[in-house]
Amino acid sequence: MVMREARTRGIEPGQPGTPSPHFSTELSGEDLSLEAERDQLAEEVIDLRQQLLEMQKSASLGDLLGTTTHEFNNALTTILNYAKMGLRYKDEPTRDKALTRILSASTKAAKITASVLGMARSRSTRMEPVALEAVIEDALVLLEREMMKYRVQVEREFTTVPRIQGNPGQIQQVLLNLMVNARQAMKNGGRLIIRLASTPTGRGVDLTVRDTGCGMEPEVMRRMFEPSFSTKDGPDETGKGGSGLGLAACLEIIEAHHGRVRVESTPGKGTAITIRFPVAS
Helix, strand or coil: CEEEEECCCCCCCCCCCCCCCCCCCCCCHHHHHHHHHHHHHHHHHHHHHHHHHHHHHHHHHHHHHHHHHHHHHHHHHHHHHHHHHHHHCCCHHHHHHHHHHHHHHHHHHHHHHHHHHHHHHCCCCCCEEECHHHHHHHHHHHHHHHHHHCCEEEEEEECCCCCEEECHHHHHHHHHHHHHHHHHHCCCCEEEEEEEEECCCCCEEEEEEEECCCCCCHHHHHHCCCCCCCCCCCCCCCCCCCCCCHHHHHHHHHHHCCCEEEEEEECCCEEEEEEEEEECC
């Protein structure tokens, strides 16, 4: 098994790769010009990286809205068909069946609407106390049909956990990305396990997304959070994946929540990604 932990970015003093201290108190005009140019280039790199991540977030929202529209249309079709059946047949058993199906489809449509509202909130940076179980259920509503289509069995292993401080829309975006990646790793179907548990100290919450898919080689794990790195040739038949920016955007969101990521993977057996969020104060 290969394990990797991604921490908040930053280079500690004295760490390899840290620029050496500059002790000279006298700089020539050429040195000052090079220094200014280097600083400007560094700022441009940061800006470009941020733009790439924002583009990925927008692309992810576009994919999700496409999925949401499809699911909502299915719910409406069910409601319309059973409403017509209830009007056509006057006997009580048929009408009861029609009303039951209409109620079920309407409930699902309401959940889809709640998920859309959650995605809309991801454009905001507002933080609030978040119940992770509710966010997970909203995300699973959007992928229910996709998981069934690819013969992926979803298992929930939830314990009662405190709320975390976060942005529900952004967390949902991370979850959807991880779950789609997990589904794509299980080409012949499998099990997707979503686990929620408090940390031993009680000051954090662990959210784990585990699959029984193909797993990752050590080289892939080392680079998985790099922008533009991807093992996929392009989007699959559902239109998802292939940009190479998904996990980089996820890491950016997790770090903004003061969270940490732990990855465990065994080639041929599957991958588990655990996000540790601090508890809301």
